[in-house]
Amino acid sequence: MKTILLIFISSLAVAQNGKSGVYITFNDYLSNKLTYEINCKTDKETFSLNEFLNENHITVIHNKQRVKLCKDSIYGFVSCNDPLIRFQEKTHFYLAEKGKLWIFYKIVDAFPKKEYKPENPYHYYTAKEYYYSLVGDGKLIALTIENLKLSFSNSPKINSNLDIKFKNENIADYDSIHKVFKVNYFLENSAK
Numbered sequence: 001m002k003t004i005l006l007i008f009i010s011s012l013a014v015a016q017n018g019k020s021g022v023y024i025t026f027n028d029y030l031s032n033k034l035t036y037e038i039n040c041k042t043d044k045e046t047f048s049l050n051e052f053l054n055e056n057h058i059t060v061i062h063n064k065q066r067v068k069l070c071k072d073s074i075y076g077f078v079s080c081n082d083p084l085i086r087f088q089e090k091t092h093f094y095l096a097e098k099g100k101l102w103i104f105y106k107i108v109d110a111f112p113k114k115e116y117k118p119e120n121p122y123h124y125y126t127a128k129e130y131y132y133s134l135v136g137d138g139k140l141i142a143l144t145i146e147n148l149k150l151s152f153s154n155s156p157k158i159n160s161n162l163d164i165k166f167k168n169e170n171i172a173d174y175d176s177i178h179k180v181f182k183v184n185y186f187l188e189n190s191a192k
Contacts (some may be wrong), residue, residue: 018039018040019034019037020034020040020077021035021038021077022034022036022069023035023076023077024073025075026136026137029075029076029136036060046060046061047059047061047079051092056070056071058071058077072087072090083095088139088140093105093140094107096130096181097181100188101134101143101187102133103131103143104132104140105128105129105130106128107128109127129142132147132148145162148162155190158190161186165186166182
């Protein structure tokens with residue numbers, strides 16, 4: 001079941017930097033240069049991801065003007081409520097963490113809840129699928145042990161230890177003690 005995701009930016013929800021807007025390029029993101037920027041404390045803004053019809057653009061309403069931006073021509077955007085959102089092949093991904101891996105996730109419909117009744121579609125729930133990139137603007141790849149082995153094929157130490165470390169753990173688990181994804185903690189410590 002597809003849903004329309006509208007992100008309404010209000011003065012009550014404040015981003016970490018207090019601003020919202022679009023990053024046209026990755027360099028804009030690195031230099032924190034926002035286009036269609038608003039102040040989350042004083043302004044209201046609306047972004048529409050236009051996913052319901054699988055459209056190739058987002059819509060931004062800025063200064064009472066409706067602006068359409070092609071998803072494949074922008075790096076991403078931040079809203080007052082969400083972290084960086086990137087696009088790849090019309091799909092949006094939320095930034096979860098920057099480390100050895102840039103970890104992103106997308107929200108997907110999951111299996112029906114227990115006692116599912118076909119006449120009630122609200123018995124579905126959502127789940128997160130995790131992806132990664134070795135650099136912030138690289139292609140997003142499903143976060144799996146097999147894909148990591150391919151990405152780090154020139155490092156036998158990392159490859160041999162991936163299976164051991166994540167034998168009984170999910171590769172996308174978060175380490176609440178170190179406040180980092182376990183795979184990034186593993187990779188940081190493997191490099192030493």
